Amino acid sequence: MSMMRLLGRKRVADSASPETIVLEGSRGRSGGSHGRVVMAMGVVFAIYAAIGVRLVHLGMEEEPGVNLPSNQASASRPDLVDRNGEVLATDIKTASLFAEPRRIVDVDEAIEKLLTVLPDLDYEQAYRRLDSDAGFVWLKRQLSPRQQADILALGIPGLGFRTEKRRFYPGGPTASHILGLVNVDNKGIAGMEKYVDEQGLADLQALGLAARDTLEPVQLSIDLRVQYLLREELVSAVDRYKAVAAGGVVLNARTGEVVAMASVPDFDPNNPHNALDKDRLNRMSAGVFEMGSTFKVFTTAMALDSGLVSINDSFDATRPLRFGRFTINDFHGKRRVLSVPEVFIYSSNIGTAKMADVVGIEGHREFLKRIGLLDKMDTELPEVARPTEPAEWKKLNSVTISYGHGMATTPLQTAVAGAAMINGGKLIPPTFLKRSEEEAMAVATQVISERTSQQMRYLFRLNAEKGSGRRADVEGYYVGGKTGTAEKVVNGRYSNNVRFNAFIAGFPINDPDYLVLVIIDEPKPEREGLSATAGLNSAPMVHNIIRRAAPLLGVKPDFGHEAEALLVSTQ
Structure with missing residues (x-):
């Protein structure tokens, strides 16, 4: 019995033993695999967690600032x-x-x-x-x-x-x-x-x-309508006379206000790609030129205002003047004695030089300085050139300067001084800002007498009637003025056929409201057979400007007024 039990137990044990070994082996392998899975999951989770933390960090991090310019309000004008x-x-x-x-x-x-x-x-x-x-x-x-x-x-x-x-x-x-x-x-x-x-x-x-x-x-003081027509006339003149450039100014003779001023070629400030080109210079205030016979206005006024010359005096213009190797002659000389008005309307260099000689070198220079032609002009516009003059004035310098050669000034400066010659003798600093007559009188300087100014108005009108300024006259507006034809220096010498022309005019000349000055650089004859003097180009330019601008400026034409130049009083 005991033996049978033992055998039975043995069989059971023998039969059970393999199964038991298999189960135990399975359990060991399953446990290792599970651990690795858990570890892998942990690694993946950690990676995704790190990515998530980084994304959250990036989302919360402020972006680097862009260094934009300062607040735009500061650039308003x-x-x-x-x-x-x-x-x-x-x-x-x-x-x-x-x-x-x-x-x-x-x-x-x-x-x-x-x-x-x-x-x-x-x-x-x-x-x-x-x-x-x-x-x-x-x-x-x-x-x-x-x-x-x-x-x-x-x-x-x-x-x-x-x-x-x-x-x-x-x-x-x-x-x-x-x-x-x-x-x-x-x-x-x-x-x-x-x-x-x-x-x-x-x-x-x-x-x-x-x-x-x-x-x-x-x-500003300018009138856009007048500014437009002034520029239009200048552009037209450059084309008509095949000139290098042209410029002009319309000045209020009572207030010194610049009503219009232009210089062509110019530029478009909306696209100023060529604004600094040499030919785009503002010739009216930033360029200096020998102004030619327009300077005879100042020489004549100087002589009359000095009291040394009367408007009834005469000067011998029969023969040229000689200074060493230099000869002073007239362009179309009358070869006779000329009265002061004749010296003016025939633009006699000889007669004008003799008037300057009466005043003398010191008196001549003092007068030009008095009327502002030797100093840099004081106005708001930054682009203003300084006039040039001889380092030492000698008699020859005074003679040539009397008719506009030997010193250079800006056309705007010439216009300002010209206004003083016809507005009663008051030199008024020019302005590009609106100004009243009362404000103008507060800064004005009396540079010549009212009597001299009246005589100059007479000579201006006489020249528009009988002299070189006839083509500037406008019916009803009583224009008076003076031409200037200056020979330009080419290769160190004055050229006979390269000119810088100008015309200075006032209207209505019996009691001037406005002064107009135009310049035209190196004009050619309008057609074959004509010359290119100021009377044939700059005078017609002034005519067109006054004809178009006067109605806009409120100057009424007077067709019933006595048109001839009258010298009311010489006392």
Whole structure:
């Protein structure tokens, strides 16, 4: 029994033993695999957790700031308006293109796309700017709305637009030399724009106080209508006489206000790509010239005002004057004794030189200085040249200067001095800002007597009737004036056929409201057989300007007034 039990137990044990071994082996392998799975899951979880933490961190992190320019309000400028309130210059909003180089994915591709909209974009410069670690770079300032829309349509990441102020000149080149220019940051760099900055606008901008709604318009003295027609006549004259350049000014003889002033060729301040070209110089205030026979106005006034010469006196112009190797002659000499009015209307160099000689060298220079022709002109416009004169005045210098050779001054300065000769003798500093007669009289200086001024008005009118100024006369407006034909220096010598012509006129000359002066540089004869003297080109220019401008300025024609020159009194 015992043996059988033992055997039975043995069988059971033998039969059970393999199964037991298998189960135990299975359990050991399953436990190791499970651990590895758990470990792998833990690693994956840790990686995703790290990514998640990083994403959250990045989402909460502030992006690096873009170094944009300062607040745009600081660049606002006041409007410039004419004497009647017409806008000459104003600010408009425009878009400027910038980039954040760190966000540009493909620099070459970005530039190639931009070139389809901005063909004038400098490839190399743009590449250097975009291929950098800068946070902000300008690519193109002051875009048109169409350009902005086309660039947006390109879908280039890393580009943006900034709204800026741009200066806009509705009249284009009409008054460019007066208004001047601003740079890309809307700062005045020339003309009245620069003047406005110098009067405190730049300081307000620096303090951020130059907001659009706090800036009052700046009212200029010019009349846009007259300015337009003056420039139009100058452009026409350059074409008609095949000239190098032309210029002109309309000056209020009672207030010194510059009603219009232009010099052509000029430029468009909306697109001033050629503003600095040499031929675009503002010849009226920034250029100096020998003004030729217009200077006989001052020599005659000097002689009469000195009391040493009477309007009834005469001078012998029979023979030329000789100074060493120099000979002073008349262009169309009468070869006889000439009265003072005849010296003026026949533009006699000989007679004028003899009048200057009566006054003397010192008196001559003192008179020109008194009427402002030897000093730099004082006015708001920054572009003003200084006159030139001989380092030492000798008799020959005085003689040649008497008829407009040997010293140079600006045409605007000549006009200002000319106004004093006919407005009662008052030298009034010119202004490009609106000014009343009362304000003008407060700064005026009496430089010649009223009697001398009256005599000069008589001579002006006489020259328009019987002298070289006949083509300047306008029926009903009682014009008077004086021509100036100056030979230009070519290769160190005066040339007989290269001229700088001018005409100075007042109207109505019996009681002048306005003075007009025009210049034309190197004019050619209008047609074969004619000469190119001032009486044939600058005088007709003045005629056209006065004919068109007088009605706009409120000067009424007088067809019933005695048209002939009358000398009311010589006492």
